[in-house]
Amino acid sequence: xxxxxxxxxxxxxxxxxxxxxxxxxxxxxxxxxxxxxxxxxxxxxxxxxxxxxxxxxxxxxxxxxxxxxxxxxxxxxxxxxxxxxxxxxxxxxxxxxxxxxxxxxx
Amino acid sequence: xxxxxxxxxxxxxxxxxxxxxxxxxxxxxxxxxxxxxxxxxxxxxxxxxxxxxxxxxxxxxxxxxxxxxxxxxxxxxxxxxxxxxxxxxxxxxxxxxxxxxxxxxxxxxxxxxxxxxxxx
Numbered sequence: 664x665x666x667x668x669x670x671x672x673x674x675x676x677x678x679x680x681x682x683x684x685x686x687x688x689x690x691x692x693x694x695x696x697x698x699x700x701x702x703x704x705x706x707x708x709x710x711x712x713x714x715x716x717x718x719x720x721x722x723x724x725x726x727x728x729x730x731x732x733x734x735x736x737x738x739x740x741x742x743x744x745x746x747x748x749x750x751x752x753x754x755x756x757x758x759x760x761x762x763x764x765x766x767x768x769x
Numbered sequence: 770x771x772x773x774x775x776x777x778x779x780x781x782x783x784x785x786x787x788x789x790x791x792x793x794x795x796x797x798x799x800x801x802x803x804x805x806x807x808x809x810x811x812x813x814x815x816x817x818x819x820x821x822x823x824x825x826x827x828x829x830x831x832x833x834x835x836x837x838x839x840x841x842x843x844x845x846x847x848x849x850x851x852x853x854x855x856x857x858x859x860x861x862x863x864x865x866x867x868x869x870x871x872x873x874x875x876x877x878x879x880x881x882x883x884x885x886x887x888x889x
Contacts, residue, residue: 664832664833705882711870761815
């Protein structure tokens with residue numbers, strides 16, 4: 664079965680750039696999306712189709728996808744960005760999620 | 770705007786069948802190029818996709834759960850449902866329903882989730 668791998672945690676200082684990778688076999692041949700989940704809240708999609716931002720998502724969120732790795736980048740990270748982030752892709756009509764990355768802003 | 774709300778028993782005995790319903794409000798379950806999914810998250814673990822259904826009734830399931838899962842839709846009630854048979858403690862999780870966008874390839878609207886515990 665297809666798998667997506669994320670680091671369990673990433674730390675970043677306020678105002679700096681955070682990068683969260685998601686790796687999978689030939690992931691660049693698929694579309695990747697990213698979800699933000701804060702405690703007690705439902706997930707929110709922050710990036711879809713590799714690079715697109717839904718309306719209402721700040722411009723500091725961006726995405727890329729090439730080769731075996733998709734990356735979520737948060738520029739000028741703010742304290743409010745502290746959350747769990749999940750990547751997701753489709754493989755043969757099956758949705759696959761990465762294990763999630765806890766982003767700590769300190 | 771479209772909202773999703775899960776409902777279910779909260780507690781299920783081992784070996785029994787789990788049944789959950791998601792009620793869609795603020796829009797028709799039959800409109801647009803959307804699909805309707807169930808996703809779960811055990812405590813301290815990541816998200817796991819269970820399956821999806823289109824308003825036509827067409828389904829796709831997670832291969833790891835396929836033998837135990839049935840997702841159905843009732844367009845007259847604007848609801849879709851999940852049945853998971855032969856449950857064990859490993860099925861204890863927060864279960865969420867979500868709307869998927871065919872144009873986005875992403876889940877754009879989620880329910881708040883409901884905790885389901887498997888215990889005797």
